[in-house]
Amino acid sequence: MLHRKLTAQSRSATLSCQRGSSAVGIPHDGQSHTRRAHSVPLRQVVPSLLRDPARALVEFGERSRGEVVRLNLGSFRPYLVTRPEHLQQVLREKSDNYVRAGDGLQWRPLKRLFGEGILSDGEYWANSRHILQPLFTARRIESLVDRLAEAIEDAVDELEAPARTGAPVDMGTEQARIVCSAIMRVFFADKISVADAMRIMQAQDAIAWSVMPRIMVPWAPLAVPMPGDRSFRRAVRLIDELLLPTVRASRETAESDGDDIIATLWRGRTEDGGRLDERQVRNDTVAMVATTTETTISVLTWLWPHLEKDPQVAARLYEEIDRVVGGAPVRREHLRELRYTRQVLDELLRLYPIGWLFPRRAVQADVIGGVPVEAGATIVVSPMITHRMSMFWDRPEVFDPDRFAPERVRARHRYAHFPFGGGPHQCIGMHLFYLEATLIVATVLSRYRFRLRRRAVPGIKVAAALRPLDRVEVTLRPVEGAAA
Template identity: 85%
Template sequence: MGPTATEGRPRRAESIPLRHVLPNLVRDPARALVEFGERSRGEVVRLNFGSFRPYLVTRPEHLQQVLREKSGNYVRAGDGLQWRPLQRLFGQGILSDGEPWSNSRQVLQPLFTARRIDGLVDRLAEAIEDAVDELDGPARAGRPVDMGAEQARIVCSAIMRVFFADKISVPDALRIMEAQDAVAWSVMPRILVPWAPLAVPMPGDRAFRRAVKLIDELLLPIVRASKETAESDGDDIIATLWRGRTPDGGRLDEHQVRNDTVSMVATTTETTISVLTWLWPHIERDPVVAERLYEEIDRVVGGAPVRREHLRELRYTRQVLEELLRLYPIGWLFPRRAAEEDVIGGVRIPAGATIVVSPLITHRMSTFWDRPEVFDPDRFAPEQVRARHRWAHFPFGGGPHQCIGMHLFYLEATLIVATVLSRYRFRLQRPTVPGIKVAAALRPLDPVELTLRPAASVAA
């Protein structure tokens, strides 16, 4: 899979020096990463971490090559930049590579097809509506709420009911969310210092072990109990994992069912909870965006419960979500390892090299986006999308490893936004957009607290 004659003689990548890499990463990781992209101007460059020098790939054409056209050559590395620390939680399964990933993907994929998810719309909508009902008390009393915490409760209520058949209680799901948040933060030192052996103690290790222990204490008894009833259970995720067959006709063992249960709890909840937290300050900050969003939801939904027939008409709402994902892609880092030598953008990539692909970087580069720091949902108007390279926006990755929960996110997030804004108006306690806390997944740096008011009382 080496360079072809048409590519000419490959060149060596320019390097961003260590002195420009480590201090900036320690001070403000999100800003530093975007600066690396700006310095690259879309060319393939190397980030100098001393003995570890990954290649940074940001240009959409190059991303298409790595994530889709030659995805077989650019594999997830179990000992790589991000996967090595996280695999201590998720293990081998849907979030890994090779045979364990392939087996889990084959078992789980049917649960997350667009057709099946669309068939769950009304069940999800009803679960979300029931959870949003609990905001009526604070809204009537004028009592501020932490919207991140409320979104966690709403999402867990809906997902545990529809995808886990209430086998995991909402209080336990929220405890798991807290533990996963601790994991996401605790592994950051290892992501920033990827060459450190796992045997060498680092900050965050103790918090990581405590969080994994709690997750296992909550989930393992449920996983084991579900094995006995899997054949007669419905199509919830845990029962499906126990019943599933691998290509050779075998079944997943308890270890892999545990790994995939932990992974699916995270992937069906985390994206929606984190990304939507940034929604409220952005729409309050821009009255034009807020007015268009309110107008659409009021016109399409009115005072009725949000249901399947409303979703296709909520086009501007979808644009708002796409713009949120541009600025805050939950999957912000997709490291890959080159199995064989290749050439990307005229740069020789040796076998075994680590490739860094980051939606957070590409989505915020002025090389590919006009005024990338501005929140502008019109970027995702149909004519704008058609004029832009497909791989300029890839918040869920792409190719074989594209997140299987992508369609679920759009459906669930649209339902939550439409349900909340059809019933309430709001004011922020602090009218600022929180910064980005870079962890295993992006988190808001500060909580977002707001006061809700029933929409009917505002109109009156």
């Protein structure tokens, strides 16, 4: 039903584009003259969000036809920005004017977990970014390929027993175990055990759900109790109990330790030569545990149902991995040849971007797409919306990795696909995701084939990060001649 509705709206939008003007009579470059933003009424916004947030948000994007509109949430009326040219203005060209909205929408409830640091803005963000960025450059991440590959290989070994007996496995849980095993070894020098990392993942999952009432009612003061607050506090307390002793102990050995994340934070110098205090090291440690694990765990959960649903995609992926990797362990030399695997990952990120909402606050008044935006206004930027709009993607509901063939990527606007954000705040874990996810997919599928216990592709549950609506359980069988 949603696809038919969006297709009808797409035709209307396309006709409008072909006539060279929008439904409200301004050029689509939006810069010739200004107008007031069209407002989506409160009676449409709130019931739709309560019924099905993911579908409602995509419908708001479709109905906007790429224009800047306001979402009427009563006293809170953010601007929705969806067109790639406008996104480039907000995220890159005028990024200094559009800062993370620390006092509203998504970030305000989550700030109680992450605090000031790499996930905030201003001086705290700049200091953390300056210290952490060298750990996540493309060159350094590529230097870690073999270490990550070996850690992933060891973790995948544990799938041998259920594959031999035919026992079902929960791929969300198994991916969390594989990712935590690799990341804690390579990026945290085993200072955080895999068992503790898994407990942190569970706490982060609880936090993602618990903050939803505050995201849905962003005008509510933090002092006003809301559903989810108790669960949130419990989860944050658990994370601190697990991480703070490690953070404090690392302070004494940081100078002699290697280049793991916690030691780097203690040892690092800010741009003015200062050091981070314990609170900011704690904040950045919590943020980096989440950043280095959550995207891969969540996004890959949708891979297996899509491969089951799309046999041609699965066959191409299997063929590439079998041809490139064969029966050997996955290593650095294989990655450049796994081109279709990368396209599959890009298509997963299009449909299920873990960072699905990037709210921004306008520091000074500006004009976006012909719409005046006042100082202090909240701007809503959502990869989930833009990635699923039929103005920018043909048949956006279809899983089609060929969208990311090199020639098609070159023909597309850079900000039509931005799962990791853009500009100075682009996620520093982007290169790590592609490396880590490619290694996991290639390692698992070079050794096993699978069958889903439930064939349907799970729907989307909108939380602080997107989650599958249902568990993904599979049975595995070994591939003959695969590396053991």
